[in-house]
Amino acid sequence: AQTVTQSQPEMSVQEAETVTLSCTYDTSESDYYLFWYKQPPSRQMILVIRQEAYKQQNATENRFSVNFQKAAKSFSLKISDSQLGDAAMYFCAYRKGTGNQFYFGTGTSLTVIP
Amino acid sequence: DSGVTQTPKHLITATGQRVTLRCSPRSGDLSVYWYQQSLDQGLQFLIQYYNGEERAKGNILERFSAQQFPDLHSELNLSSLELGDSALYFCASSVGVQGTYEQYFGPGTRLTVT
Numbered sequence: 001a002q003t004v005t006q007s008q009p010e011m012s013v014q015e016a017e018t019v020t021l022s023c024t025y026d027t028s029e030s031d032y033y034l035f036w037y038k039q040p041p042s043r044q045m046i047l048v049i050r051q052e053a054y055k056q057q058n059a060t061e062n063r064f065s066v067n068f069q070k071a072a073k074s075f076s077l078k079i080s081d082s083q084l085g086d087a088a089m090y091f092c093a094y095r096k097g098t099g100n101q102f103y104f105g106t107g108t109s110l111t112v113i114p
Numbered sequence: 115d116s117g118v119t120q121t122p123k124h125l126i127t128a129t130g131q132r133v134t135l136r137c138s139p140r141s142g143d144l145s146v147y148w149y150q151q152s153l154d155q156g157l158q159f160l161i162q163y164y165n166g167e168e169r170a171k172g173n174i175l176e177r178f179s180a181q182q183f184p185d186l187h188s189e190l191n192l193s194s195l196e197l198g199d200s201a202l203y204f205c206a207s208s209v210g211v212q213g214t215y216e217q218y219f220g221p222g223t224r225l226t227v228t
Contacts, residue, residue, distance in 0.1 A: 004156075035216060043202060044116070045157075045219035091156060100145065100170050102217060104156040 004094050006105035013082045014113050020067075021077045021108045023092030029053075031097030034068065034075045039107070040088040048090070051075065053097070079110075087112045117141065118220035120205050126226045132193040135223045139186055139207030145169070146188040147217060148180055149204040157204060163188055192225070200227045 003026045013019035025034070036048040051059045051068050059066050063083075067076045079086055092105040117140035127133055139146050148160040150173075159172035163182035174180075177195075182188040192199060202224050206217035 037219075043222050043224075045204060045206075045222075046116075047216045047218075050216055100147075100162050100164075101159050101172060102147075102149075102157070103159070106156040 004092050004103050004105040006090075006092055006108050008108045009106070010109045010111070012111040012113055013079070015082055015084060017082055018078060018080045019082055019110065021079075021090050021092075021110065023075045023077070023105055025073050025075065025092070025094045025103075027073070027094065027096070029096050032099075033095045033097065034066075035093040035095070035102075036064070036066070036075075036077045037091045037093060037104075038086075038088045039091060040085075045091075049077065082112050084112050084114060086110060116218040116220065118143075118205060118207050118218050120203075120220035120223050122223060123221065124224045124226075126228065127195060128228055129195055129197060131195050131227075132191065133195065133225065135190040135192070135203055135205075135225070137188045137190070137205030137207075137220060139188070139205075140218055143207035143209055143218070144186065145208045145217075146182055146186070147206040147208075148174075148188070148190050149206065151202040151204060151222075152198075153201070160190070195227045197227050200225055 032053045034051045038046045049061045063080045089107045094103045119138045144165045147162045149157040160174040162170040180190045202222045204222045205220045208217045
């Protein structure tokens with residue numbers, strides 16, 4: 001069964017600094033997708049970034065980038081130049097390439113300190 | 115705004131009652147997914163519909179049921195409600211049934227069972 005583990009329930013970062021959120025997953029599949037979703041206090045789930053497993057290049061979206069280590073089954077999110085608006089719960093998610101079900105981690109609550 | 119709408123935003127009801135949550139997917143999306151997020155938990159996949167047909171089932175209780183109508187909106191029915199059913203219920207939509215990337219989430223319905 002696919003599982004997604006986020007071992008950091010809470011993280012904090014100074015404004016303008018960089019923070020890395022960890023995620024590991026377990027799968028026997030070779031074709032899959034990984035995602036980071038942000039859930040601010042409004043509770044809306046917002047897609048931050050996605051990574052296709054077949055791509056070796058790490059995905060980047062503005063200040064957000066990932067470190068995808070396929071062999072280690074690790075998928076961490078780096079937030080650069082942290083802003084107050086980045087404060088939220090961050091969820092890592094996995095989906096099999098031919099599948100339709102997302103598997104979510106339990107989330108990391110990020111606090112940004114002014 | 116993801117384009118996915120959910121009604122109502124909040125729902126308060128008593129144990130033993132039955133409620134219906136409604137979701138309208140993004141224009142053009144054929145798949146609808148339902149998730150449950152209990153307090154301080156990740157999202158648990160409940161069920162997926164594609165173009166009116168059930169396509170995948172997750173951890174959905176027998177007291178819960180869903181359907182997708184010809185106009186593609188979906189309803190999640192929760193019956194014989196228990197205190198533990200209090201949660202945030204998300205609907206998400208995507209274009210296809212498989213091989214698509216992200217799911218777009220609605221704002222959620224917060225259900226409180228007293």
